[in-house]
Amino acid sequence: MPHHHHCKKPKPYLIITNISKRQNVRNLIQIGASFGVTTIFVVGQKSFNFDVTNDDGNNNKSSSSDLPTAMIDGIRRGKMTIIRFDKLEECVQHIKSLPCCEIEEQVADAGNNSIQKSNNSKPTIQIIGVEIDPSSVNLENEPFTNSTAFMMGNEGQGMTKKQMSVCDGFVRISQYGGGTASLNVSVAAGLVLHRFFHWSRGDDVVVGQQT
Numbered sequence: 001m002p003h004h005h006h007c008k009k010p011k012p013y014l015i016i017t018n019i020s021k022r023q024n025v026r027n028l029i030q031i032g033a034s035f036g037v038t039t040i041f042v043v044g045q046k047s048f049n050f051d052v053t054n055d056d057g058n059n060n061k062s063s064s065s066d067l068p069t070a071m072i073d074g075i076r077r078g079k080m081t082i083i084r085f086d087k088l089e090e091c092v093q094h095i096k097s098l099p100c101c102e103i104e105e106q107v108a109d110a111g112n113n114s115i116q117k118s119n120n121s122k123p124t125i126q127i128i129g130v131e132i133d134p135s136s137v138n139l140e141n142e143p144f145t146n147s148t149a150f151m152m153g154n155e156g157q158g159m160t161k162k163q164m165s166v167c168d169g170f171v172r173i174s175q176y177g178g179g180t181a182s183l184n185v186s187v188a189a190g191l192v193l194h195r196f197f198h199w200s201r202g203d204d205v206v207v208g209q210q211t
Helices: 022-034 069-076 088-097 161-165 185-201
Strands: 012-017 039-043 081-085 126-130 148-152 169-172
Touching: 012 022, 012 088, 012 185, 022 039, 022 069, 022 185, 039 088, 081 088, 126 185, 148 185
Parallel strands: 012 039, 012 148, 039 081, 126 148, 126 169
Antiparallel strands: none
16 A cells, blocks of 8 residues: 655654553553654543652652553653643644644645545644544555544543544554454554554555565
């Protein structure tokens, strides 16, 4: 499949909101780090302690932090930034105010498989929901155009109407068995970020091909 970039170096972001289980929040942060996410936006999640400070002056985990132990030091040193918001609207406004990335001098037509609501010549960071919806584009079609902030749905109820209303589009993950249509939220995030990572590098990913 052709790789149509509106940016020279598209970046992935994660929006974490309305996630019920602490372990899933931890997993999302770790998976994000594994696939090049350096900024995570958190809305709400008041019960999760994102504190990376400690009392003894050493690089030991804070006794009350819910963050993955292996990531505490990296977050302290700025390898990953976690930005918190009280309201989803504030988060979206912040994301849309950020520079997307370097714009290609000549931007190819992104084709019918891309998700791009904005008609502005200057691209913005796209907010893409991972959700089963009639408008969702199959992940295998790589419906990306530039830097993208991915937002996952709740483990039980999926995305709320409010979450869906702020998205520029949606992707779905094809399944080929007879099981449930719902994947664990961190597993789904891993699949999406993995695909985006390869798309951003211009790699060809062939479904079913073993390497």
